[in-house]
Amino acid sequence: MSTQKTVRQPADEVEETALRIDKDKAEQIIDALNTDLANAYVLYHQLKKHHWNVEGAEFLELHRFLEEAYEHVEEGADIIAERAQALGGVPVAGPSNQEERATVEFEGEDVYDVRTSLENDLEMYGDIIEDLREHIQLAGNLGDPATEEILRTILVEVEEDAHHIEHYLEDDTLVLEEATH
Numbered sequence: 001m002s003t004q005k006t007v008r009q010p011a012d013e014v015e016e017t018a019l020r021i022d023k024d025k026a027e028q029i030i031d032a033l034n035t036d037l038a039n040a041y042v043l044y045h046q047l048k049k050h051h052w053n054v055e056g057a058e059f060l061e062l063h064r065f066l067e068e069a070y071e072h073v074e075e076g077a078d079i080i081a082e083r084a085q086a087l088g089g090v091p092v093a094g095p096s097n098q099e100e101r102a103t104v105e106f107e108g109e110d111v112y113d114v115r116t117s118l119e120n121d122l123e124m125y126g127d128i129i130e131d132l133r134e135h136i137q138l139a140g141n142l143g144d145p146a147t148e149e150i151l152r153t154i155l156v157e158v159e160e161d162a163h164h165i166e167h168y169l170e171d172d173t174l175v176l177e178e179a180t181h
Contacts, residue, residue, distance in 0.1 A: 015088040023088070025142040030089030032135040033080050033147070036154075038092050038101035039128050040077035044070050046106055046124065050117045057175045062114065062168065069161045076154040083150050103131060118165050125162035132158065 009015060014027045021029070051066035081091035092101050099106070104127050107120045132155045139147040 009090055011090045011092075013090075017086065017088040019087060019146075021087060021142075021144055025144070026087045026089070029135075029139055029142060029144055029147055030084045030087050032138055033084040033087075034089070034092040034101055035103060036128075036132060036135060036151070037077055037080045037084065038098040039104050039131060040073050040080065041095075041098045042102045042104050042106050043121075043124050043128060044073045044077065046121060047073065049111075050121065053111045054114055054117070056114055057179065058114070058168070062118075065164060065168075069164075072157050072161055076157060079150060079154065083147055087144075087147070104128060115169065118169055122162060122165045122169065125158060125165065129155065129158055129162065 014023055014030055016023060017026075019026075047066050047070035051063060051070060054062045054066065056062075081093075084091045092098055104124045107117075112120070132151055136148050136151045136155065139145075139151060
């Protein structure tokens with residue numbers, strides 16, 4: 001651990017930047033971005049858990065899909081964190097801070113059947129989608145079209161992955177019932 005004791009920027013302070021967004025507006029946007037960032041990492045860890053634990057006839061396809069999904073979440077989180085920093089804020093980074101800040105909740109350490117796991121993921125995706133939509137509107141209302149566009153792009157990816165999970169949860173299957181017993 002570093003012995004450096006000088007704090008360059010306290011986590012709860014917003015600095016003026018060359019982007020010229022009013023500090024009060026920047027604070028509101030950074031607050032929303034940090035919620036999105038925290039939510040992303042809760043989802044990331046849950047998807048990663050499901051990637052590790054998936055079993056059954058659809059194992060390989062779901063294993064690959066979940067890997068792609070958590071990679072999408074991580075890419076979006078990185079973009080969100082960089083935007084918060086560009087606006088003069090400090091992206092929420094520590095696991096305990098992220099958990100505290102998140103509006104979604106990790107399902108816990110227990111391993112569930114694939115359907116339950118995916119249903120839990122879909123529920124979390126839905127909550128995150130709602131938050132992203134609110135934050136897109138907030139950024140627009142506060143005169144920050146760049147953040148609005150960034151979040152829109154992330155929302156498209158999040159909605160697409162959620163839609164894929166919806167397809168996995170449909171009742172139609174090629175797996176014969178006797179193969180599952």
